[in-house]
Amino acid sequence: MAKKCVFSSESVAEGHPDKVSDYISDSVLDACLAQDPQSRVACETLVKSNQVVLAGEIATKAKLNYEEIVRQAIRDIGYVNDDDVFHADKVFITNNLTSQSPDIAQGVDARKAKDKDTAEQGAGDQGIMFGYASNETKELMPAAVMYAHHIGREIAKIRHAGRQAKWLRPDCKSQVSIRYEGNKAVEITAVVISTQHTDDVRRKDIEKFMIEKVIKRCLPKRLLTKNTEFLINPTGRFVIGGPQGDAGLTGRKIIVDTYGGAGHHGGGAFSGKDPSKVDRSAAYMCRWAAKNIVAAGLADRAELQVAYAIGHPEPVSISVDTFGTSNVDEEAIEAAVAKVFDFKPAGIVKQLKLKRPIYRSTTNYGHFGKDELTWEQTNKVTALKRAIKQLSK
Numbered sequence: 001m002a003k004k005c006v007f008s009s010e011s012v013a014e015g016h017p018d019k020v021s022d023y024i025s026d027s028v029l030d031a032c033l034a035q036d037p038q039s040r041v042a043c044e045t046l047v048k049s050n051q052v053v054l055a056g057e058i059a060t061k062a063k064l065n066y067e068e069i070v071r072q073a074i075r076d077i078g079y080v081n082d083d084d085v086f087h088a089d090k091v092f093i094t095n096n097l098t099s100q101s102p103d104i105a106q107g108v109d110a111r112k113a114k115d116k117d118t119a120e121q122g123a124g125d126q127g128i129m130f131g132y133a134s135n136e137t138k139e140l141m142p143a144a145v146m147y148a149h150h151i152g153r154e155i156a157k158i159r160h161a162g163r164q165a166k167w168l169r170p171d172c173k174s175q176v177s178i179r180y181e182g183n184k185a186v187e188i189t190a191v192v193i194s195t196q197h198t199d200d201v202r203r204k205d206i207e208k209f210m211i212e213k214v215i216k217r218c219l220p221k222r223l224l225t226k227n228t229e230f231l232i233n234p235t236g237r238f239v240i241g242g243p244q245g246d247a248g249l250t251g252r253k254i255i256v257d258t259y260g261g262a263g264h265h266g267g268g269a270f271s272g273k274d275p276s277k278v279d280r281s282a283a284y285m286c287r288w289a290a291k292n293i294v295a296a297g298l299a300d301r302a303e304l305q306v307a308y309a310i311g312h313p314e315p316v317s318i319s320v321d322t323f324g325t326s327n328v329d330e331e332a333i334e335a336a337v338a339k340v341f342d343f344k345p346a347g348i349v350k351q352l353k354l355k356r357p358i359y360r361s362t363t364n365y366g367h368f369g370k371d372e373l374t375w376e377q378t379n380k381v382t383a384l385k386r387a388i389k390q391l392s393k
Contacts, residue, residue: 017248204239
């Protein structure tokens, strides 16, 4: 008998204080990479009330106006209203960025290996990273988090267009709960939206708009039933939001950034980190491999774990879990992955073209499930199938 359960995932909008911090950090990273692709960046951001604090370590040849980068990022998000306490042109900015530690740099910089003539780049830190894919959506992502992202993106699109729902403000959260029978999604049981708004709009008008203009347009009709519960601004009022209402920090929304809790997470955040940090680049690599496993039809679900030691170029372990959904032996899939994909830090950067200023496009509504990103390509399907066939001989 198929197991029945309800699984929930959330998403947060770009105006959420933690996402404001993530976006500022990734804006700094992109600005560095645009001038100097070899930049080493670890930028953390704190936002609260009318203040922004930058901290971290950067080694770059880029000449940057950090104040303007911060203010433009806040403008992009939409904190430009006259009544915003946290306002792009009015925030106070404290810059505590310093140079990267030479102790870290010596382990990460490419060096001559004793038994090779080629330079080897070590991992930027020790740690474990995961990648996950599932065939339950066209993006090969878990449904609950993907649908929550769809809602957030649609609300942001409406807000930025400014033609309707002019009462919308940047801060927003969404959540979707799905009832499963076995691995099959059969019904959306609840949708939660909490969106910041102006003081002059009625809650019932917000509720009607979100149900009719957002939820019913974003979510699959087959999964919305008469039993689906809609909880729109359940506290009744959400006028004070963003950094005015709550402090924000880079890297606090790691489950939103990944798989909504459906897959494991190694604990390392992404935003503000250049690709020498395997917390970010190896997580992207694992997603690429997992997605290609599922796209190749080798399994309905796949999760990769990879582990590194700081300064060491080779991963210390790579493992694959298909949760009993594979069509071939898991050990064969694991061997095929090791054959097709290069998990060395330098290899990851080269394969996924990670030294480009692409990271602001990853910040909001998940780092996965976006077709334009290199790690979302399913261009290794044929190679994986060929490797499986060779290994079975």
